[in-house]
Amino acid sequence: MPPSANTSRRSNGPCSARWWGDTGERSLRVGSANDCRRRETTLEALTGLVGVLAANLVTLAVVWWQGWPAHALLLVYWLETGVVIAVSAVKITRAEGTDDPEQIRTLMTFDGDPAESYVGEDNRAIADALVLEFVMDWLFVGFFFGVVGLTGEFDAATPVTVALATVSLVSYHVGSYWFKYVARRESERRGPVSLLVEPVPYFWGLVVVQIFGLGAVAITESAAGTVVVLLFIKTSADLLAHRRERKRALSE
Numbered sequence: 001m002p003p004s005a006n007t008s009r010r011s012n013g014p015c016s017a018r019w020w021g022d023t024g025e026r027s028l029r030v031g032s033a034n035d036c037r038r039r040e041t042t043l044e045a046l047t048g049l050v051g052v053l054a055a056n057l058v059t060l061a062v063v064w065w066q067g068w069p070a071h072a073l074l075l076v077y078w079l080e081t082g083v084v085i086a087v088s089a090v091k092i093t094r095a096e097g098t099d100d101p102e103q104i105r106t107l108m109t110f111d112g113d114p115a116e117s118y119v120g121e122d123n124r125a126i127a128d129a130l131v132l133e134f135v136m137d138w139l140f141v142g143f144f145f146g147v148v149g150l151t152g153e154f155d156a157a158t159p160v161t162v163a164l165a166t167v168s169l170v171s172y173h174v175g176s177y178w179f180k181y182v183a184r185r186e187s188e189r190r191g192p193v194s195l196l197v198e199p200v201p202y203f204w205g206l207v208v209v210q211i212f213g214l215g216a217v218a219i220t221e222s223a224a225g226t227v228v229v230l231l232f233i234k235t236s237a238d239l240l241a242h243r244r245e246r247k248r249a250l251s252e
Contacts, residue, residue, distance in 0.1 A: 070226050
């Protein structure tokens with residue numbers, strides 16, 4: 001039915017555009033749009049779940065093929081941590097949504113200021129705050145792991161192992177950014193400050209996994225067992241992050 005003078009047109013992202021006006025048909029149309037959005041979110045969640053599992057399974061296959069090099073896996077996780085921060089910074093620069101200061105919940109401060117104080121700031125300034133907060137910690141951890149590899153205490157990582165394992169994990173993060181954030185227009189709904197605090201638990205979780213792995217390798221004689229435990233912890237963290245993302249998407 002063509003739109004009348006008192007109707008309006010709205011787009012529900014990838015769902016087809018819908019028309020409604022001041023009639024009883026309005027509630028039916030809204031319900032249809034909500035159902036469409038829920039189906040899309042469920043499909044996105046399943047796709048993301050497959051991506052998480054596939055990326056970590058490929059990493060497992062690579063380290064198994066290369067003889068369970070724990071030092072290589074630690075370097076891969078370090079590189080992935082940097083990619084997470086870089087992708088988050090790019091997301092912030094493209095964010096078009098607005099933030100509610102009361103919904104910003106984190107104990108983390110950025111340049112000494114609470115996260116909610118950045119509401120209303122320029123996106124570029126918020127992205128810079130994220131990078132500056134984490135870059136020195138990230139570089140220090142990388143330097144430390146590099147020195148550890150030179151001590152001879154562990155089998156030093158080979159470039160082939162690190163490259164192959166890193167590609168699988170980085171592909172997941174870059175693919176998620178492109179297909180969910182850009183192609184599915186999530187950037188239109190997300191506020192920059194919510195994206196500022198989003199990677200904080202994931203970043204520090206990965207750092208803890210790396211430190212735990214370093215200690216485990218030093219006290220155990222089973223490199224394979226240590227690698228499997230690290231992959232299990234890392235995959236569990238990825239699945240928790242994926243679950244949190246799905247809950248957030250359903251609440252929109």
